Amino acid sequence: MTTTTTELTAGSTDPTGDAPAERKRGGGGFGSYLLIRFLLIFPTIFVLVTTVFFLMRSTGDPITAALGGRLPADQLAERIHEAGYDRPLISQYLSYLGDILHGDFGTTLSDRRPVTEVLRTFGAATLELAVYALLVAFIVGIPLGMLAAYFRDRYHDALLRVFAILCYATPVFFAGLVLKLVFSVWLDWLPVAGRASTGAEIQLQTLDHPTNIYLVDAIQTGDGEIVKDVLQHAVLPAVALGLLTAGIFLRLVRTNVIGTLGSGYVEAARSRGVPESRLLRKHAYRPALIPIITVIGLQIAVLLGGAVLTETTFEWKGLGFQLAQYLTARDFVAVQGIVAVLAVIVAVTNFIVDVIAALIDPRVRY
Amino acid sequence: MATATTVGTTGRTRGWQGLPIVKQVRQSVGLQRGMLLAGLVLTGVFVVTAVFAPLLAPYEYDELRDAAGPFGAQARPSGNHLLGTTVGGYDVLSRVIWGTRTALAVIVIAVLLSIVAGVLLGLVSGYFGGWLDRVLVVVCDAVYAFPSLLLAIIVAIVISGGQSSLIGGVMAAAISITVVFIPQYFRVVRAETVRIKSEAFVESARVIGASNWRIMVRHVLRNATRTLPLILTLNASESILTLAGLGFLGFGIQPTAAAEWGFDLKQSLADVSSGIWWTSIPPGVAIVLTVLGLTLVGESLNDLADPRLRSRRAVGGPPPAGAVEPGGVSVQTVVPGLPAAPGTIEGFSA
Numbered sequence: 001m002t003t004t005t006t007e008l009t010a011g012s013t014d015p016t017g018d019a020p021a022e023r024k025r026g027g028g029g030f031g032s033y034l035l036i037r038f039l040l041i042f043p044t045i046f047v048l049v050t051t052v053f054f055l056m057r058s059t060g061d062p063i064t065a066a067l068g069g070r071l072p073a074d075q076l077a078e079r080i081h082e083a084g085y086d087r088p089l090i091s092q093y094l095s096y097l098g099d100i101l102h103g104d105f106g107t108t109l110s111d112r113r114p115v116t117e118v119l120r121t122f123g124a125a126t127l128e129l130a131v132y133a134l135l136v137a138f139i140v141g142i143p144l145g146m147l148a149a150y151f152r153d154r155y156h157d158a159l160l161r162v163f164a165i166l167c168y169a170t171p172v173f174f175a176g177l178v179l180k181l182v183f184s185v186w187l188d189w190l191p192v193a194g195r196a197s198t199g200a201e202i203q204l205q206t207l208d209h210p211t212n213i214y215l216v217d218a219i220q221t222g223d224g225e226i227v228k229d230v231l232q233h234a235v236l237p238a239v240a241l242g243l244l245t246a247g248i249f250l251r252l253v254r255t256n257v258i259g260t261l262g263s264g265y266v267e268a269a270r271s272r273g274v275p276e277s278r279l280l281r282k283h284a285y286r287p288a289l290i291p292i293i294t295v296i297g298l299q300i301a302v303l304l305g306g307a308v309l310t311e312t313t314f315e316w317k318g319l320g321f322q323l324a325q326y327l328t329a330r331d332f333v334a335v336q337g338i339v340a341v342l343a344v345i346v347a348v349t350n351f352i353v354d355v356i357a358a359l360i361d362p363r364v365r366y
Numbered sequence: 367m368a369t370a371t372t373v374g375t376t377g378r379t380r381g382w383q384g385l386p387i388v389k390q391v392r393q394s395v396g397l398q399r400g401m402l403l404a405g406l407v408l409t410g411v412f413v414v415t416a417v418f419a420p421l422l423a424p425y426e427y428d429e430l431r432d433a434a435g436p437f438g439a440q441a442r443p444s445g446n447h448l449l450g451t452t453v454g455g456y457d458v459l460s461r462v463i464w465g466t467r468t469a470l471a472v473i474v475i476a477v478l479l480s481i482v483a484g485v486l487l488g489l490v491s492g493y494f495g496g497w498l499d500r501v502l503v504v505v506c507d508a509v510y511a512f513p514s515l516l517l518a519i520i521v522a523i524v525i526s527g528g529q530s531s532l533i534g535g536v537m538a539a540a541i542s543i544t545v546v547f548i549p550q551y552f553r554v555v556r557a558e559t560v561r562i563k564s565e566a567f568v569e570s571a572r573v574i575g576a577s578n579w580r581i582m583v584r585h586v587l588r589n590a591t592r593t594l595p596l597i598l599t600l601n602a603s604e605s606i607l608t609l610a611g612l613g614f615l616g617f618g619i620q621p622t623a624a625a626e627w628g629f630d631l632k633q634s635l636a637d638v639s640s641g642i643w644w645t646s647i648p649p650g651v652a653i654v655l656t657v658l659g660l661t662l663v664g665e666s667l668n669d670l671a672d673p674r675l676r677s678r679r680a681v682g683g684p685p686p687a688g689a690v691e692p693g694g695v696s697v698q699t700v701v702p703g704l705p706a707a708p709g710t711i712e713g714f715s716a
Contacts, residue, residue, distance in 0.1 A: 048512055051508075055520050055521065059524050153398075161665075169603065171628070174646070174653060178646075178647070181638050185641045186641070301513045301514075305513030308513075308615070328616060332523060335519070339520060
């Protein structure tokens with residue numbers, strides 16, 4: 001808030017949403033904002049990749065971690081030498097950075113696949129889940145947040161706020177377990193786990209150009225049953241993950257609508273005799289949504305972290321599920337690679353969100 | 367002399383009512399007070415359970431058999447085992463109760479470590495500025511924007527290599543949570559420090575020759591910690607979620623070392639498909655209630671600190687002594703730069 005450095009990155013992360021109001025910097029249009037914000041991606045990625053690299057290496061080399069005790073000492077030493085883990089740390093680090101610049105995030109130890117291939121295979125599933133979850137968050141969070149602001153300090157408001165807190169007080173995997181127990185096991189309405197039933201999955205694999213986004217693929221097959229099957233599988237994971245963010249949206253919309261409802265122009269409209277419900281819908285609502293856009297940037301990180309847990313709960317075969325598998329296999333090269341890839345994704349999406357926020361709200365850039 | 371007496375008297379009459387939480391309870395009204403009190407009660411129950419776990423729990427957390435023989439796995443709730451037994455043959459209720467201890471230990475260590483590290487870094491960074499400040503801001507922003515669970519996983523791998531004894535597991539969880547939290551304290555304290563260091567009283571202290579260290583501790587730190595109680599409660603609740611998340615991914619504490627809710631939930635994942643509810647619901651509810659309690663306290667403190675969100679006493683009621691007080695407090699909050707507290711004046715003259 002006080003310097004340009006924090007301001008630029010804090011725009012997306014300030015939960016109260018009223019931070020970007022003023023920047024004490026003259027001049028500079030959208031172009032220069034775009035440039036500075038773009039350049040800030042690189043230190044972010046660099047810091048994360050470096051931190052992760054040195055943290056992971058401080059425990060020793062990944063081959064010993066994965067295979068130590070299972071291979072004789074001389075074979076182990078040979079494989080360590082082969083992979084170059086016996087070189088000085090600094091030269092390992094430099095070649096690692098070089099590889100990343102070329103888009104190479106390493107090769108997993110357990111199944112010997114390039115991390116970028118893992119990303120291609122499983123990234124789509126995680127993206128699909130994250131989009132569904134965001135949809136749930138919007139549909140649940142925004143209207144309820146407005147209601148809470150409208151009924152401010154009455155019991156509806158209290159109930160909605162407790163609901164919001166429950167949403168983010170519940171670990172996603174526990175929410176997932178409860179949903180599973182109620183809707184899959186007891187009521188038998190929805191499937192327990194997976195992204196599609198076996199039959200549908202086989203049909204989806206036979207497509208010529210599968211996108212791995214199952215909904216798109218299912219529509220490609222043109223079979224209504226498969227589309228229904230895919231959607232049914234998506235409901236519970238999407239709700240489990242989406243409610244987490246919905247709670248945050250609810251709270252944010254409530255706070256901001258209360259803020260705008262008390263502001264001068266709404267007061268003026270009220271004194272003209274505009275009915276309260278119209279005030280809420282037309283006057284207070286729109287400006288209160290701008291902070292939502294900036295908060296989405298931070299929510300991407302929350303969703304990715306939550307996706308690891310949600311995917312494990314529902315055996316949703318995405319990046320998070322895969323990450324958990326590699327963790328169990330103690331394949332730390334894969335873990336490091338996936339985390340580095342996610343760092344890039346987080347940095348880039350934050351950039352995009354900040355640019356969108358700057359397009360919508362000119363106050364952010366000046 | 368007259369001023370000194372006034373300050374002294376105000377200090378005495380306030381007494382216990384000026385304590386952090388007590389002040390907010392008195393300040394709050396209606397639903398807001400209800401939410402704050404509910405949060406305090408839940409948190410209180412949590413702490414009491416943790417302290418008296420050995421008395422409350424029917425069995426040890428790692429007990430598999432009693433005089434009558436083994437407990438058996440996945441036994442339904444019964445008189446002997448009020449909440450049944452887990453797939454590993456442990457008593458569910460006992461593990462839920464013992465779990466409060468693990469959670470409390472992790473919260474306390476994590477919050478203490480991150481406050482000390484975050485406040486120190488924020489203070490130094492904000493006060494001295496320069497390249498160190500730039501670097502720290504970039505690093506903390508990068509870490510802050512990253513999925514905290516992933517970072518916690520990496521740190522847990524580093525600290526414990528993934529498998530844990532009690533001390534190792536608690537420390538691994540606590541330190542990994544600390545790493546995630548440092549940027550939050552850092553940002554808040556740094557921003558406050560940058561603001562405060564340009565205040566007149568800091569300059570005056572420098573003029574009379576106070577050392578940097580003294581200015582930082584006596585003049586800046588005392589005024590920069592206003593928002594810390596709020597972040598503290600929110601972080602305490604987040605640390606439980608992170609601990610449970612680590613446990614759920616298999617990075618928790620082994621069942622023979624201590625009881626940990628996230629780990630128990632991981633174990634119960636397979637039970638759910640066969641309709642066994644008693645292994646997953648109790649530890650999950652324990653997590654939810656604990657986090658709920660801490661979050662209610664945190665959010666109420668947040669709303670009470672923000673004059674736009676604070677509920678006001680109904681107008682037209684009897685105007686008792688209390689009616690004056692909220693107004694006075696809100697003046698303090700609206701003008702954050704105003705060094706209104708008597709402590710500031712004392713610090714200034716010293």
